[in-house]
Amino acid sequence: MIYADNAATTKMSDAAINKMIEVAKETYGNPSSLYEFGQKAKEALELAREKVACLIGAEPREILFTSGGSEADNQAIRSAAKLGEKAGKKHIISTAFEHHAVLHTLEKLKSEGFEITLLDVHEDGLVRPEEVEQAIREDTCLVTVMFANNEIGTIQPIKQIGEICNRHQVLFHTDAVQAIGHVPVNVADQNIDMLSASAHKFHGPKGVGFLYAKKSIRLSNLIEGGAQERGRRAGTENVPGICAMAEALSEAVANIEKNRDHIEPIRNRIIEGLSEIPHSALNGSREPRLPGNINFCFEGIEGESLLLLLDDKGIAASSGSACTSGSLDPSHVLLAIGRVHDVAHGSLRLSLGEDITDEDADYIISAVKEVVEYLRSFSPVWRNLVAGKGKFIL
Numbered sequence: 001m002i003y004a005d006n007a008a009t010t011k012m013s014d015a016a017i018n019k020m021i022e023v024a025k026e027t028y029g030n031p032s033s034l035y036e037f038g039q040k041a042k043e044a045l046e047l048a049r050e051k052v053a054c055l056i057g058a059e060p061r062e063i064l065f066t067s068g069g070s071e072a073d074n075q076a077i078r079s080a081a082k083l084g085e086k087a088g089k090k091h092i093i094s095t096a097f098e099h100h101a102v103l104h105t106l107e108k109l110k111s112e113g114f115e116i117t118l119l120d121v122h123e124d125g126l127v128r129p130e131e132v133e134q135a136i137r138e139d140t141c142l143v144t145v146m147f148a149n150n151e152i153g154t155i156q157p158i159k160q161i162g163e164i165c166n167r168h169q170v171l172f173h174t175d176a177v178q179a180i181g182h183v184p185v186n187v188a189d190q191n192i193d194m195l196s197a198s199a200h201k202f203h204g205p206k207g208v209g210f211l212y213a214k215k216s217i218r219l220s221n222l223i224e225g226g227a228q229e230r231g232r233r234a235g236t237e238n239v240p241g242i243c244a245m246a247e248a249l250s251e252a253v254a255n256i257e258k259n260r261d262h263i264e265p266i267r268n269r270i271i272e273g274l275s276e277i278p279h280s281a282l283n284g285s286r287e288p289r290l291p292g293n294i295n296f297c298f299e300g301i302e303g304e305s306l307l308l309l310l311d312d313k314g315i316a317a318s319s320g321s322a323c324t325s326g327s328l329d330p331s332h333v334l335l336a337i338g339r340v341h342d343v344a345h346g347s348l349r350l351s352l353g354e355d356i357t358d359e360d361a362d363y364i365i366s367a368v369k370e371v372v373e374y375l376r377s378f379s380p381v382w383r384n385l386v387a388g389k390g391k392f393i394l
């Protein structure tokens, strides 16, 4: 079996699992309790906070632990919107290919009277910093642009966008869920005011993440209750999960270069192999791209059937994001980069992990070639195209 869906979630690392068990067994006190058991848990929690902060160039008090990336996105955007509203600024800039945790929050804000500008991400899947600058207005309170796209893996010019936002005194948030632990992220160097992360995308546990927010930013609560997380997120902290996340992030960050040097050549081998399939195309610019991301469209087939047949061959892949699969709508990301509906339906995302080998790559290439050919052999759309009734797009 080859697991090639690391953008959906990753396998927990041994170090993270061991940490989780150790903390669950030995540090089970409530961090808010004053006796020794509680204080031990509090110490573990704060050590994790220091670790995470240090790994992204932040201060410990700028890290707020959450239940994951979605919650961090919601809280960051809601907080900026509230601050904006107070100052009479109700315009937000984002992009058409954000994760739904961002897009759906923005839709809610729109119904609450905010104006939302979604920037074009062009055929290459890259936001243009100058277009961000052109979109900024007197009443803009937030720019939110993802660090790396979860479907097509393109890495955005975050540092430049952050610099522009700084210059215009507009808050800048980035959903860095796909980037963190995979490419270098440093909030100070990259001019980031707020950042969302999720442990299960870097070999940590599910249901844990964090929001970085510059200390000058007053966050609003999504959850009311106790005074945990400096009063910004009520509820007893998930101490084992948080400690395991810090462990996973340390490991991931320490191995970024080593992992990239291993994964990237294998990714390129697969891209070259799949490019040999007629009427296929890589989605998004080849560079700058996450080391493990491959996303293709194959004309004349359905992505869902492709996935099921690959599953039969022992390959776990995706047609896009886990949130979109199961629905019949084509991916909003592929539509955003200009793929037409028919073509966008025939998509395949492979997101490689550190354990991928050259043999796996060769197997994936031959399996995909075989399955695409098989599906096309009885696809009416494909037959029409071959018969000259209609035009190939790719």
Ligand SMILES: *Cc1c(COP(=O)(O)O)cnc(C)c1O
Pocket: 007, 008, 067, 068, 069, 070, 071, 073, 099, 101, 146, 148, 149, 150, 175, 176, 177, 178, 198, 199, 201, 207, 208, 209
């Ligand atoms: C997975 C993902 C999220 C959601 O994170 P959860 O921890 O699953 O809530 C948000 N944004 C991006 C880009 C993601 O890939």
